[in-house]
Amino acid sequence: MADQLKNSLPKKPLLEIAGLTRHFGGLTAVNGLSLTVGQGELVSVIGPNGAGKTTLFNLISGLDAPDAGSVTFEGRDVTGLSAERLAALGLARSFQHGRVFGNLSVLDNVLVGAHTRLRAVKPRIPLVGPLVELALALIRPPSVRAEEERLRAEAKEIVRMFGERLTPRLDKPAHSLSYANRRRVEIARALALHPRLLLLDEPTAGMNPTETAEMLEIIRGLKARGLTILLIEHKLDLVMQLSDRVVVMDHGARIAEGLPAAVASDPAVIEAYLGHKAVGAANQDTGQDTGQDGDAAVPVRIAH
Ligand SMILES: Nc1ncnc2c1ncn2[C@@H]1O[C@H](COP(=O)(O)OP(=O)(O)OP(=O)(O)O)[C@@H](O)[C@H]1O
Numbered sequence: 099m100a101d102q103l104k105n106s107l108p109k110k111p112l113l114e115i116a117g118l119t120r121h122f123g124g125l126t127a128v129n130g131l132s133l134t135v136g137q138g139e140l141v142s143v144i145g146p147n148g149a150g151k152t153t154l155f156n157l158i159s160g161l162d163a164p165d166a167g168s169v170t171f172e173g174r175d176v177t178g179l180s181a182e183r184l185a186a187l188g189l190a191r192s193f194q195h196g197r198v199f200g201n202l203s204v205l206d207n208v209l210v211g212a213h214t215r216l217r218a219v220k221p222r223i224p225l226v227g228p229l230v231e232l233a234l235a236l237i238r239p240p241s242v243r244a245e246e247e248r249l250r251a252e253a254k255e256i257v258r259m260f261g262e263r264l265t266p267r268l269d270k271p272a273h274s275l276s277y278a279n280r281r282r283v284e285i286a287r288a289l290a291l292h293p294r295l296l297l298l299d300e301p302t303a304g305m306n307p308t309e310t311a312e313m314l315e316i317i318r319g320l321k322a323r324g325l326t327i328l329l330i331e332h333k334l335d336l337v338m339q340l341s342d343r344v345v346v347m348d349h350g351a352r353i354a355e356g357l358p359a360a361v362a363s364d365p366a367v368i369e370a371y372l373g374h375k376a377v378g379a380a381n382q383d384t385g386q387d388t389g390q391d392g393d394a395a396v397p398v399r400i401a402h
């Protein structure tokens with residue numbers, strides 16, 4: 099009883115989106131969307147291809163600016179802030195099509211995340227600041243070397259979360275990795291930022307069932323550690339297992355929201371999927387994406 103009460107109490111909001119709208123010419127990709135994510139919550143955003151999910155992430159993470167509406171992060175209006183500023187505030191994301199620095203090693207890719215964080219907390223000294231940094235980089239005094247070592251150790255620790263997938267490849271250039279491993283590197287880099295909010299855009303796209311199950315456990319682990327996560331995912335079994343709440347988008351708007359089981363049996367949701375003919379028979383057996391890059395149809399399991 100006490101537990102039930104505790105679970106039903108509203109959690110302190112970390113992210114609040116109100117009336118968010120983005121037009122591309124005559125198309126409204128995100129249409130007056132409102133959404134709240136509480137501290138420590140895992141909220142999934144699902145919806146047919148083209149529903150506006152990635153556009154929503156772009157608006158939240160500062161890659162794109164809304165035509166209307168607001169984004170509030172930890173009580174602060176962050177609408178229209180740059181991606182860099184938002185990263186400094188603790189907002190990290192991965193991309194649907196994977197974005198890594200191809201010529202950098204796995205370790206260096208992850209270190210980019212850590213450096214972004216450090217740059218954000220260091221006081222900026224105009225003019226002489228860059229010179230001081232250059233001098234420190236050239237001379238490498240013990241304090242700088244110790245700091246570097248600490249960051250490398252931390253980056254390796256993050257990489258270890260992915261088991262043996264990345265650790266043996268720490269020094270390999272990211273372009274030589276499989277698609278699935280590049281997705282893992284990207285998530286590791288986002289984690290090195292020590293995010294307060296992690297946005298994951300189809301983290302299992304292009305992954306086979308074993309790899310998908312591994313990713314599910316990793317996300318579950320992050321959630322257990324209290325990380326707040328907003329997840330876009332087409333694989334609904336994963337969504338059902340991980341989410342505290344599910345938001346369903348169609349044509350840029352929210353058409354349903356609630357506990358995973360309730361949303362899965364919502365007639366409006368079933369209609370949205372069936373109406374879009376996004377229910378591919380090819381996906382029915384495996385629940386796997388058919389596309390290389392995650393632009394797959396949605397498995398039918400939602401329409402029990
Ligand atoms: N930069 C852009 N310029 C023009 N149209 C765009 C742009 N970005 C997205 N769109 C359009 O906005 C709509 C929503 O796209 P979005 O990528 O957000 O959908 P999605 O829900 O992420 O789809 P998917 O599940 O296929 O990844 C689509 O019709 C898309 O073609």
Ligand SMILES: [Mg+2]
Pocket residue numbers: 151152153194
């Ligand atoms: Mg998308």
